[in-house]
Structure formats: structure tokens, C-alpha cells
Amino acid sequence: MIGQQLILVTGAARCGKSEWAETLARQSGKAVSYIATATIDPSDREWQARILRHQQRRPATWQTVAAIEDLSPTISQFQSSDCLLIDSIGTWVANLLDRSDSEWENLTTELLSELTKSLAIIILVAEETGWGVVPAYPSGRLFRDRLGMLSRQIGSISSTVYLVTGGHVLNLSQLGHKLEATIVYV
Numbered sequence: 001m002i003g004q005q006l007i008l009v010t011g012a013a014r015c016g017k018s019e020w021a022e023t024l025a026r027q028s029g030k031a032v033s034y035i036a037t038a039t040i041d042p043s044d045r046e047w048q049a050r051i052l053r054h055q056q057r058r059p060a061t062w063q064t065v066a067a068i069e070d071l072s073p074t075i076s077q078f079q080s081s082d083c084l085l086i087d088s089i090g091t092w093v094a095n096l097l098d099r100s101d102s103e104w105e106n107l108t109t110e111l112l113s114e115l116t117k118s119l120a121i122i123i124l125v126a127e128e129t130g131w132g133v134v135p136a137y138p139s140g141r142l143f144r145d146r147l148g149m150l151s152r153q154i155g156s157i158s159s160t161v162y163l164v165t166g167g168h169v170l171n172l173s174q175l176g177h178k179l180e181a182t183i184v185y186v
Helices: 017-027 045-057 071-075 089-095 101-117 138-157
Strands: 006-011 031-036 063-066 082-087 121-127 160-165 168-171
Touching: 006 017, 006 138, 017 031, 017 045, 017 082, 017 121, 017 160, 031 071, 071 082, 071 101, 082 089, 089 121, 089 138, 101 138, 121 138
Parallel strands: 006 121, 006 160, 031 063, 031 082, 082 121
Antiparallel strands: 160 168
């Protein structure tokens, strides 16, 4: 990971994305801060169990910071001595689905700008949602489209992009060719 600043780890549900991102964070040799984008709903036991599994895997030395909506300001607080593991971009997108298109564009512009300015190593986990059927309802399509475009934009500025699938980690930066993002935010 020497010299890498921004890393995107993507893949389907339950494929090991977070575990691979945690491995990369441990290998960074830096102080790790886990940036959690999920809210804890006390009435949702299954969601609480998922969060607990993630917490139990992480070393006790890692700091956990909640960034439910304010992801860019959270990133700006860290320095070159830090490694940030942001899990997950899909949850962050879901938290902001009620935002208008112009608000969403401003938020993503701010995020992409902060990602390019940060001196910390940043590892982002993003879900691949566009490999299935087109959702039958507008909010599902909005989520899929926003997450897909944001993942593409993050991938276009990342030093390394990994795809985790079928129990394997593929380094897409070595295997593939980078497409330019349709909309470039700086």
C-alpha cells in the first residue's frame, strides 16, 4: 500500500468487501479510524447484529467515528498519519436519498474534492447494486443510480480499485482500464 492514498473496495452483498478493506487498513501501518455511515436502529435486531459483527472484527485500537451525513467534514479532520476506512458509501447514499438533485450534486462535489485533498490513506467500501434487475420503484432506481455514479467517480480518482467477488479479490487497477467519469468533480 505504500504511496497509495485513495482505495475503493467494491463488490456484492456478503462477499467480503469490509473484511478486505479491514485487511488493507491493518497493513497501512497508520492509526486507523473506522468511519461508520450506518445508524443503529434499536428496533432492528438483524441490523444491530450486522453492526456488532463488524465491530467485533475490528482491533480495539481503531477509533470509530460516525458520519451519517457529514462525511466530507469528517474526512477533513484527518492527516497524513491516519488511515480512514469508510464503510460504506452505499449506506451514506441511502442516508441522503431525500436530498434534491442539486443538493446531492453539491454533496458529491464536496466529497470528491475532500477525497482528492486529503493526505490520509482513505479506503472506501461501496456496494455493487446495479448487477440485478432495475428496481420497480423510484427510490430504488434513485439509490442505484446515485451509488453507481458515485462509485464510478470515486473509482476514477482512486489509486487502486478492488472488486471482491466469489471469495476472491481482484485488483481492477491492474487488470482493467480506467474509464473517465462522465462528470468530473474536483
